[in-house]
Amino acid sequence: MNPETTPVSRHPTHxxxxxxxxxxxxxxxxxxxxxxTDTADITATxxxxxQLAQAGxxxxxxxxxxxxxxxxxxxxxxxxxxxxxxxxxxxxxxFNGHKLLERYPECAMAxxxxxxxxxxxxRGKKRDEQFATMIETACRHDKAVRIGVNWGxxxxxxxxxxxxxxxxxEQPADSRHIIHEIMVTSALESAQxxxxxxxxxxxxxxxxxxxxxxxxxxxxxxxxxxxNYALHLGLTEAGMGSRGxxxxxTALAILLQQGIGDTIRISLTPEPGGSRTGxxxxxxxxLQSMGLRSFTPDVIACPGCGRTSSDYFQxxxxxxxxxxxxxxxxxxxQYPGVxxxxxxxxxxxxxxxxxxxxxxxxxxxxxxxxRPVAPVYVxxxxxxxxxxxxIAEEFQQLVTAYVEKNYAE
Numbered sequence: 001m002n003p004e005t006t007p008v009s010r011h012p013t014h015x016x017x018x019x020x021x022x023x024x025x026x027x028x029x030x031x032x033x034x035x036x037t038d039t040a041d042i043t044a045t046x047x048x049x050x051q052l053a054q055a056g057x058x059x060x061x062x063x064x065x066x067x068x069x070x071x072x073x074x075x076x077x078x079x080x081x082x083x084x085x086x087x088x089x090x091x092x093x094x095f096n097g098h099k100l101l102e103r104y105p106e107c108a109m110a111x112x113x114x115x116x117x118x119x120x121x122x123r124g125k126k127r128d129e130q131f132a133t134m135i136e137t138a139c140r141h142d143k144a145v146r147i148g149v150n151w152g153x154x155x156x157x158x159x160x161x162x163x164x165x166x167x168x169x170e171q172p173a174d175s176r177h178i179i180h181e182i183m184v185t186s187a188l189e190s191a192q193x194x195x196x197x198x199x200x201x202x203x204x205x206x207x208x209x210x211x212x213x214x215x216x217x218x219x220x221x222x223x224x225x226x227x228n229y230a231l232h233l234g235l236t237e238a239g240m241g242s243r244g245x246x247x248x249x250t251a252l253a254i255l256l257q258q259g260i261g262d263t264i265r266i267s268l269t270p271e272p273g274g275s276r277t278g279x280x281x282x283x284x285x286x287l288q289s290m291g292l293r294s295f296t297p298d299v300i301a302c303p304g305c306g307r308t309s310s311d312y313f314q315x316x317x318x319x320x321x322x323x324x325x326x327x328x329x330x331x332x333x334q335y336p337g338v339x340x341x342x343x344x345x346x347x348x349x350x351x352x353x354x355x356x357x358x359x360x361x362x363x364x365x366x367x368x369x370x371r372p373v374a375p376v377y378v379x380x381x382x383x384x385x386x387x388x389x390x391i392a393e394e395f396q397q398l399v400t401a402y403v404e405k406n407y408a409e
Contacts, residue, residue: 013230013262014202016357018144019088019112021058023205023262024230028293030263033057034092034230036276039076040068046079048276053087054329055277056284056295059263061090061115064097077110089145096152098133098286108137113144113205118190119153129157131190135197145194149186150236151179151215153197158186172175178217183208184226191229204229205263209236213251224260225380233261240269249286297324297341298337300355300362307367308347316365316392317345323396335407343399344377353377361402363395378402 015025023030037044039062049060064070079088091111093100098121101108114134120238122130138145162182166172173181185233187206195201206229210216216235224231236250238244248266255261266279266285287293301317302308320343331338345358346352348367356362356377363386367373376398386394 001310003122014204016144016202016204016205016262017231018059018090020086021088021112023144027262029256029261029287030058031056031092031280031287032059032263032265033060033276033280033283034061034265034267035063036270038069038325039063040066040072042075045072045076046083048084049076049080049084049087049089051275051277053085057087057280059090060087061092061265064091064093064100064107064111065095067100067103067255070100070107073104073107074110081338083242090115093117093134094303095122097121097197101134105371108141108143111143113146114138114234115146115148116190117148117150117153118158118186119150119155123157127157128193131193135194135199138203142203144203144205145199146207146232147187147190147194148207148209149190150182151183151210152236154179155186158189165316176215180215180222183210183219184223187223188227190357191227201229205232206230207232207234209234211235211237213247216251217254220255221258221261222349224258230262231260232263232265234265234267234401236267238267238269240271244268245282248282248309252286253290256286256292294339296328296339297343297360299324300342300344300346300359302347302355304347307350307369309368310347313345313347316363316395319392320345320396320399324399330401331407334409335403336409338403338407341403357381360406361399363391365391373409 010299011186013024015027016023021030023075035045037048039045052060064073070279080087089111090113092115094117097116116134121127160186161181162178166178187208191204191206194204206223208219208223210219233252233255234246238248254262268279268282270276270278284295288295293339299317299321299345304314342359344356346355346362346364348363349370352364353375357380360379362377363374366372372387374391375382376384376386376395
């Protein structure tokens with residue numbers, strides 16, 4: 001790889017143990033997601049956590065905003081255990097987290113990590129007291145803490161202080177720069193306060209989430225330059241559909257390329273009634289496309305053109321991709337390394353044979369006016385030519401046979 005395309009060395013961080021999952025240091029970048037169920041609804045929450053975990057979420061955050069939600073946390077963890085779902089849960093606390101963690105020690109013990117927003121802990125003396133209560137609870141139960149600053153809920157006392165300091169400068173910074181400074185200051189001062197209260201640096205993760213791509217890049221760069229804590233990345237309120245996917249991918253890819261980030265979450269707004277698993281798949285695809293991690297075999301497929309008037313290759317590419325992803329929960333255990341496999345599904349003779357030869361296994365389907373045959377290439381060599389009505393089924397069988405032959409332990 002050229003130096004320009006090689007990911008830089010990752011920013012050195014403490015390794016934080018979140019349940020069974022290591023975050024930071026030399027550990028792989030971790031995919032995280034969040035439920036949108038009422039946590040008090042144990043059945044619905046367990047079901048959604050299960051869906052997210054099956055999709056590949058390695059950490060799942062749940063809202064803990066009421067006594068009913070706090071009471072539900074331990075039973076949720078027990079249900080997950082009975083279903084052999086070993087996914088660490090993160091409690092998302094705002095406003096009343098200090099009370100809930102004190103009143104419900106079983107909740108405090110069951111969670112693997114607490115997420116604390118410095119802007120929503122309290123005001124004045126209460127802020128310091130309530131923050132201390134949450135940190136001391138984390139220390140008592142040996143839990144990790146994410147101090148998550150969000151520009152939509154900044155600590156107003158800190159905002160006033162930094163704004164006042166800026167006004168006294170000979171050359172005051174513009175408001176955008178000051179917001180960035182406040183975000184970073186809030187995260188660092190809160191982390192320092194947590195350490196002073198006894199929480200080890202190796203139990204702290206920081207985040208500074210914003211909804212603008214350039215803002216997010218700037219604020220995380222600044223934070224990474226000033227600390228050695230593990231960092232959680234995410235573009236907050238990214239939006240729906242392609243807008244949210246493109247914005248999140250753009251921002252996170254730039255930061256990850258610079259070695260910044262230890263966990264990521266893609267905050268997509270799902271369609272009404274839609275699944276939350278989409279955000280997990282996008283996070284995985286960002287990491288896989290950058291060569292930082294592999295989760296499922298890559299399916300290489302051409303976009304189609306006037307030479308590919310049939311949609312057969314499009315359907316085959318879609319079906320193969322779905323088949324591979326559906327097999328991965330079992331294949332991941334049975335066939336280590338299969339996630340690094342590449343499969344090519346091409347639509348005509350122009351690039352079809354070449355791309356198929358570069359893949360582990362590939363098929364070049366006939367384009368418009370071409371002979372109705374589909375040569376298959378395995379590790380660069382043509383092995384068989386498929387014909388007739390069952391090309392899709394036969395190619396899927398060949399892919400499965402390749403996996404069983406080459407990735408079995």
